[in-house]
Amino acid sequence: MTQILIPGCSIPSAMSLFQRKDVMHELAIAQSIITAVDGEVARQSLPPVTRIVVRVGALSDIVPDALVFNFEAITQDTQFAQTKLVIEEVDVKAHCKACGHKFAIENLFFLCPKCDSGQVEVTQGEELHIAYLEVDDFN
Amino acid sequence: MPRQIPLKEKLTSENDRLAAQIREQLQQHEIFALNFVSSPGSGKTSLLEKTIAALGNSLEIGLIAGDVQTENDAERLTRAGGRMVRPIVTGGACHLDAKMITRVLSEFNLETLDLLFIENVGNLVCPSSFDLGEDMKVVLISTTEGDDKPLKYPGMFRRSSVMVVNKIDLLGTSDFDLERVKKHARQINADLDILELSCRTGDGLDTWLQWLQRRVRKNRPIVA
Numbered sequence: 001m002t003q004i005l006i007p008g009c010s011i012p013s014a015m016s017l018f019q020r021k022d023v024m025h026e027l028a029i030a031q032s033i034i035t036a037v038d039g040e041v042a043r044q045s046l047p048p049v050t051r052i053v054v055r056v057g058a059l060s061d062i063v064p065d066a067l068v069f070n071f072e073a074i075t076q077d078t079q080f081a082q083t084k085l086v087i088e089e090v091d092v093k094a095h096c097k098a099c100g101h102k103f104a105i106e107n108l109f110f111l112c113p114k115c116d117s118g119q120v121e122v123t124q125g126e127e128l129h130i131a132y133l134e135v136d137d138f139n
Numbered sequence: 140m141p142r143q144i145p146l147k148e149k150l151t152s153e154n155d156r157l158a159a160q161i162r163e164q165l166q167q168h169e170i171f172a173l174n175f176v177s178s179p180g181s182g183k184t185s186l187l188e189k190t191i192a193a194l195g196n197s198l199e200i201g202l203i204a205g206d207v208q209t210e211n212d213a214e215r216l217t218r219a220g221g222r223m224v225r226p227i228v229t230g231g232a233c234h235l236d237a238k239m240i241t242r243v244l245s246e247f248n249l250e251t252l253d254l255l256f257i258e259n260v261g262n263l264v265c266p267s268s269f270d271l272g273e274d275m276k277v278v279l280i281s282t283t284e285g286d287d288k289p290l291k292y293p294g295m296f297r298r299s300s301v302m303v304v305n306k307i308d309l310l311g312t313s314d315f316d317l318e319r320v321k322k323h324a325r326q327i328n329a330d331l332d333i334l335e336l337s338c339r340t341g342d343g344l345d346t347w348l349q350w351l352q353r354r355v356r357k358n359r360p361i362v363a
Binding site: 025028029031032033036037040044046050051054061107108109110111117118119120128129130131132133134135136137 | 140141142143144145146147148149150151152153154267268290293294297325326327328329330
């Protein structure tokens with residue numbers, strides 16, 4: 001079995017990686033991406049997928065580099081070996097329910113910079129989804 | 140020509156799916172579950188020992204004690220009077236995940252359980268990303284640690300519902316600024332409940348125990 005070192009959290013050993021698919025979010029997410037895209041390719045009889053664009057919010061706990069690394073590791077020798085995984089990172093934005101002010105969240109400070117209220121609603125930054133695929137039509 | 144195919148597919152991990160199953164199972168059995176997280180040495184095991192000693196006779200408390208190595212914490216909880224204690228030795232992993240909880244949960248009698256306490260691995264980073272199906276996370280911080288913990292590990296304080304400040308008997312012996320910690324924690328999470336106590340002297344424990352008892356769902360008379 002090929003030994004793959006995955007960056008991120010401590011992993012007991014590379015050997016046990018494939019029995020412990022739950023250990024890393026990024027590996028599990030990479031697998032979800034492949035399952036979803038694979039299903040769509042079959043359903044629409046799509047030509048080869050060149051790019052998969054995934055939106056990752058800063059609050060999603062996903063490390064983009066680790067996601068790409070895992071994706072590349074598990075797509076070797078598959079129909080997605082040439083597919084590029086593109087990550088669009090989404091910043092955290094919020095809106096204050098007390099005064100209506102809209103602002104960007106930095107350093108996870110969830111207080112309204114204008115009125116100091118904690119009644120803050122996150123409007124973006126929790127995303128974790130596939131946005132679209134790109135396929136190459138040869139005709 | 141490249142062609143774009145929209146695909147609005149939400150991605151969830153295997154862990155989130157399992158955690159949702161655990162949550163449903165616990166709610167069906169009216170069990171209130173807490174996931175205790177902190178740095179090593181903040182007093183998670185001590186707080187659980189005190190809690191078992193105070194409530195163990197009137198409530199059925201299940202305990203899952205996670206550790207990287209050894210079952211020391213589980214043994215401490217059993218000695219403190221815990222009747223249903225299950226250790227999880229992660230063997231190197233720095234956090235508990237939902238699959239580990241699913242595995243040990245089958246060893247508990249959920250029909251009788253009122254409370255389930257999960258003591259996570261001492262670590263303020265990774266455990267915040269792994270939902271275990273709990274109702275709430277309780278983050279502990281002790282007065283012998285740096286008082287900038289909320290700012291350094293905002294993810295954990297953001298996802299916790301309660302912050303317990305332990306070792307308040309030692310306030311004044313270090314530079315730990317309690318008001319600063321509270322202010323920073325609330326900047327990250329305005330809804331955070333904050334409790335101050337000392338497991339060693341027992342100060343503030345009553346407030347914690349009352350907080351806990353209010354959340355028990357099974358209709359059971361509380362024996363003093």
